[in-house]
Amino acid sequence: MASVQISLPLPVLPEGWSCEKDFKAIGHLSQTNDRNIEPVGPHFLAHARRKRHRRTFSEDDRIQAQVNVKKVEDDDDGDISEPEDPLLLQREAKDWKGQDHYAVLGLSKYRYKATEDQIKKAHRKKVLKHHPDKKAAAGGTEDDQFFKCIQKATEILLDPVKRRQYDSVDENADVDPPTKKETQKGNFYKLWGKVFDSEARFSKVQPVPKLGSENSTKEEVEHFYNFWYNFDSWRTFEYLDEDVPDDNENRDQKRHVERKNQNARRKKKTEDTARLRNLVDDALALDERIKKFRQQEHARKNKRRLEKEAEQKRLAEEAAKAKEEEARLQAEKEAAEKAERAEGKKAKEAAKNAAKKNKRVVRGAVKDANYFHGAGDAPAAQIDSALNDVDLIITKIDHEELATLTGKLNGKKDAGEIKQIFQDEVKRLVGASKLKEGECKSLSA
Amino acid sequence: MSAGNDPAQRVAIGISFGNSYSSIAFTSGEGKAEVIANEDGDRQIPSILSYVEGEELHGGQAKGQLIRNSKNTVAYFRDFLGQEFKNIDPTPCHQSAHPIQNKSSIAFQIRDTEAEDQNTVSVSEITTRHLKRLRNSASDYLGKTVNAAVVTVPTNFSNTQKSALNKAAKDAGIEVLQFINEPVAAVLAYDARPQAQLADKIVVVADLGGTRSDIAVIASRGGIYTILATVHDYEVSGIQLDQVLMDYFAKEFIKKHKSGGDPRENDRSLAKLKLESEAVKKSLSIGTTANFSVESLAGGIDFTATINRTRYELLASKHFAAFTRLVAHAVEKAQLDPLDVTEIILAGGNSNSPKIASTITNAFPGATVVLAPSTSPTAINPSELSVRGAAIQASLIQEFELEDIEQSTHPMVTVTPHLSHAVGVLCISGDETSGVFHPIVDAETPLPVRRTALITTPREGGNVLIKLAEGARHIKVTKPEPKPKKEKEEKDDDDDDDEDSDEDESEEGEELREKTWKVSNVLSEAALRGLKKGSKVEVQINISADLNANCIFREVGGKGGVRGLLSGSKVTQNGSA
Numbered sequence A: 001m002a003s004v005q006i007s008l009p010l011p012v013l014p015e016g017w018s019c020e021k022d023f024k025a026i027g028h029l030s031q032t033n034d035r036n037i038e039p040v041g042p043h044f045l046a047h048a049r050r051k052r053h054r055r056t057f058s059e060d061d062r063i064q065a066q067v068n069v070k071k072v073e074d075d076d077d078g079d080i081s082e083p084e085d086p087l088l089l090q091r092e093a094k095d096w097k098g099q100d101h102y103a104v105l106g107l108s109k110y111r112y113k114a115t116e117d118q119i120k121k122a123h124r125k126k127v128l129k130h131h132p133d134k135k136a137a138a139g140g141t142e143d144d145q146f147f148k149c150i151q152k153a154t155e156i157l158l159d160p161v162k163r164r165q166y167d168s169v170d171e172n173a174d175v176d177p178p179t180k181k182e183t184q185k186g187n188f189y190k191l192w193g194k195v196f197d198s199e200a201r202f203s204k205v206q207p208v209p210k211l212g213s214e215n216s217t218k219e220e221v222e223h224f225y226n227f228w229y230n231f232d233s234w235r236t237f238e239y240l241d242e243d244v245p246d247d248n249e250n251r252d253q254k255r256h257v258e259r260k261n262q263n264a265r266r267k268k269k270t271e272d273t274a275r276l277r278n279l280v281d282d283a284l285a286l287d288e289r290i291k292k293f294r295q296q297e298h299a300r301k302n303k304r305r306l307e308k309e310a311e312q313k314r315l316a317e318e319a320a321k322a323k324e325e326e327a328r329l330q331a332e333k334e335a336a337e338k339a340e341r342a343e344g345k346k347a348k349e350a351a352k353n354a355a356k357k358n359k360r361v362v363r364g365a366v367k368d369a370n371y372f373h374g375a376g377d378a379p380a381a382q383i384d385s386a387l388n389d390v391d392l393i394i395t396k397i398d399h400e401e402l403a404t405l406t407g408k409l410n411g412k413k414d415a416g417e418i419k420q421i422f423q424d425e426v427k428r429l430v431g432a433s434k435l436k437e438g439e440c441k442s443l444s445a
Numbered sequence B: 001m002s003a004g005n006d007p008a009q010r011v012a013i014g015i016s017f018g019n020s021y022s023s024i025a026f027t028s029g030e031g032k033a034e035v036i037a038n039e040d041g042d043r044q045i046p047s048i049l050s051y052v053e054g055e056e057l058h059g060g061q062a063k064g065q066l067i068r069n070s071k072n073t074v075a076y077f078r079d080f081l082g083q084e085f086k087n088i089d090p091t092p093c094h095q096s097a098h099p100i101q102n103k104s105s106i107a108f109q110i111r112d113t114e115a116e117d118q119n120t121v122s123v124s125e126i127t128t129r130h131l132k133r134l135r136n137s138a139s140d141y142l143g144k145t146v147n148a149a150v151v152t153v154p155t156n157f158s159n160t161q162k163s164a165l166n167k168a169a170k171d172a173g174i175e176v177l178q179f180i181n182e183p184v185a186a187v188l189a190y191d192a193r194p195q196a197q198l199a200d201k202i203v204v205v206a207d208l209g210g211t212r213s214d215i216a217v218i219a220s221r222g223g224i225y226t227i228l229a230t231v232h233d234y235e236v237s238g239i240q241l242d243q244v245l246m247d248y249f250a251k252e253f254i255k256k257h258k259s260g261g262d263p264r265e266n267d268r269s270l271a272k273l274k275l276e277s278e279a280v281k282k283s284l285s286i287g288t289t290a291n292f293s294v295e296s297l298a299g300g301i302d303f304t305a306t307i308n309r310t311r312y313e314l315l316a317s318k319h320f321a322a323f324t325r326l327v328a329h330a331v332e333k334a335q336l337d338p339l340d341v342t343e344i345i346l347a348g349g350n351s352n353s354p355k356i357a358s359t360i361t362n363a364f365p366g367a368t369v370v371l372a373p374s375t376s377p378t379a380i381n382p383s384e385l386s387v388r389g390a391a392i393q394a395s396l397i398q399e400f401e402l403e404d405i406e407q408s409t410h411p412m413v414t415v416t417p418h419l420s421h422a423v424g425v426l427c428i429s430g431d432e433t434s435g436v437f438h439p440i441v442d443a444e445t446p447l448p449v450r451r452t453a454l455i456t457t458p459r460e461g462g463n464v465l466i467k468l469a470e471g472a473r474h475i476k477v478t479k480p481e482p483k484p485k486k487e488k489e490e491k492d493d494d495d496d497d498d499e500d501s502d503e504d505e506s507e508e509g510e511e512l513r514e515k516t517w518k519v520s521n522v523l524s525e526a527a528l529r530g531l532k533k534g535s536k537v538e539v540q541i542n543i544s545a546d547l548n549a550n551c552i553f554r555e556v557g558g559k560g561g562v563r564g565l566l567s568g569s570k571v572t573q574n575g576s577a
């Protein structure tokens, strides 16, 4: 044998990999299968030479060798498992349309589920038993009617198109829907499950969802009914066609029958679609899960409604409360404002009075300071000028400053001191740009 | 002791004994198998005997007698040998002598002498006469008396059937050195060609014969063959294909000649129709049109017609499809995937039909090689595969004593443990999930076995990890993005419906299927250090019948290496080489 060429690179040895003598056994090979190798070809000869080399095999070895060997050929027991109905055996081949092809081959319990392999094996068994030559040998007549039935059954069941046509109308595979009464005994899933399993054979889409059980989820159940309401069926009805006349003479007649058949097929197909729809309707109506889901849905909706109502109530209450609070605050605010306004008037009055009083003190202080004239009686002009200047100062200052000034002047009798206070005040006002330098002549130093 | 029993005096040939045809071949001094033509010039010799006024006709001449002398013509008898009457299907004999029960075996009632009376001739005797004729043809051709043969049989031929055939051959002066299975003979015929290369592969032999089809899935490992699965079918056959043409020409005939009646309803007309239909079928394997021409087909009317290949292929398409399904079924039965199949050898006369090869080619992945005349210019004639294999085997064993052959073919020697998993190495990464498993020894390899692999190393060389593991083959299926479903109208016409459903399937888009591997069991780790840039590593695995594995790892052209031992049941370690 040539070497196996592997063009993908080996992995790099991981950092730190180490092992005594660089080899580490980890597992061992899985169990082998004993099989027969074919004693053919030059390489087998070499094998045999090696295996037999200087060895003799005991009888025991020889028996042991074959114990576990894998079999390749199927056992063919040759038995027909299904008992043959004597009536069936008397069928005429020409009535093949009415025959149960599965029963003829002994496949009644398999029907549309029978595999190609099963059909072939069944066919062979039947042929071996019913071939007309065998009947003749057994002293019977050369009756080949049932043999022909077998051939016809096989021809149909082994032809995928013809088999579908037959399966489409194989009533023996139908499972009738249970009555309402039967269903209500609590067998819904078992009884209807069988119905749907049988109907599922017509589906172009496979696999077909199962009916399920009372534990199926809502999604599963919905998927199930959706599938069945949108069922895509391959069922056809040409097997039930009326025979079309085979001769070329009567073309019109031929065309007429063909048209009739077309219409009949169409009609049957429509009926079948309606039948299935009704069937699904019936199942749906009886399906406790639907009720359960509806109740659950109802309860859920109810709950949601109650919650919504409670929420609305809460919101309304909250709104009312908020409104009340607002009104209260408003009232409080108004009351406070009113009080404030009253307070303000009083204070103004008081301030006015205080100012009047203060002005009087200030003006009095001017007089006490002899109108800033120094010693001796002050001339009228001086008096005027001093009073004017003080009045000017008064107009330039507010009540508070006035009060401060009054405070400073209170109790002062010394003319110089008083004058100084006024001069300071003028200076302050000049500094605050309320007076101009030299505006108060009587007070300039 | 018969001459065939003595290796020194032995003249051995290969015989393929079919229900419809038989062939004989011998292997020349240069080891080349050659198929022998009989005195009629036929290499496919009909397995038919016919008696006319005490004279025995054989092969093609006997076949011609099916028209006038069907009652004294014996055909399709091989599968009756060694069988009880209740277990046979007499159907293929409808147009020739019918089999009858004869004590615990089967016989034919025929007038095989000049006398008027019918004789009961056992199937064993018929077989002997047939083999005698084959032996004579071979002896005439070789110029020496043939006295031994390797004979091919179907894989489901029982021991009882083999002993019956053995006895019938002995009575014909032929010592059967060995019975070999037909599909294995076919593989051997291909493997014995000088250009053939020994490789591990899965081969499917698909044989579409006259009365049955037989499929075998064979693991070919280093030139040793193991049958993994077989399928036999008696519904898919050459006779069915002939029937397609018979029905076609019968209908054409009726259309043209109303008065002639249905040629299928009259024995002689039916026989003519059948012979000519088979001839037409064979012509259509080479030509694109064929002529049907029968004198006095029915009602004394001569009939000629033509058919083109396309028409025939259309009419027979369901049989071709059924045959293809059988092949797929056999692969499934062997628990394999179509992607595992390396090649498909088409065998049996009907495999000359191009449509059979193309139908099977289409059903298998592009990498699967289909060996048939229409797909491969170097293909061996499908009708000759068995006999060539038999002749090659005959040349390999003709020098052995019978006793010796018997010992070597005993289950004591043939029953062999086969690996249940492929054994291979992890590439790119030593991590089981990201590394790529590459098999070195395939599953279903018989033990003991030795395999060597040459593996690339990282670009820079350096130290590498060699991780051996068992791998399980895994088919990765990638579905294409689903296309938006287009709304379709409900159609009532059923034919249209069928087309629609076909369309539906193709609309889904082809899935992409790939063969990948999953590491199922890590066996060992080894390191090779300081590899040169661009060097290769050689891994040699030797597995003994008791599952001990001896592994040697070394740099190609380098010194030393690492050696390790895996024990069948427990783990041991060993030193470096």
Ligand SMILES: Nc1ncnc2c1ncn2[C@@H]1O[C@H](COP(=O)(O)OP(=O)(O)O)[C@@H](O)[C@H]1O
Residues within 6 Å of the ligand: B017, B018, B019, B020, B021, B022, B044, B208, B209, B210, B211, B212, B237, B238, B239, B278, B281, B282, B283, B285, B347, B348, B349, B350, B351, B352, B353, B383
């Ligand atoms: N060239 C050909 N083209 C098509 N069919 C052929 C050709 N040659 C032989 N056959 C058909 O092959 C069948 C015989 O094949 P063979 O392998 O010899 O079968 P068997 O095992 O039954 O003897 C017959 O059905 C015959 O018609």
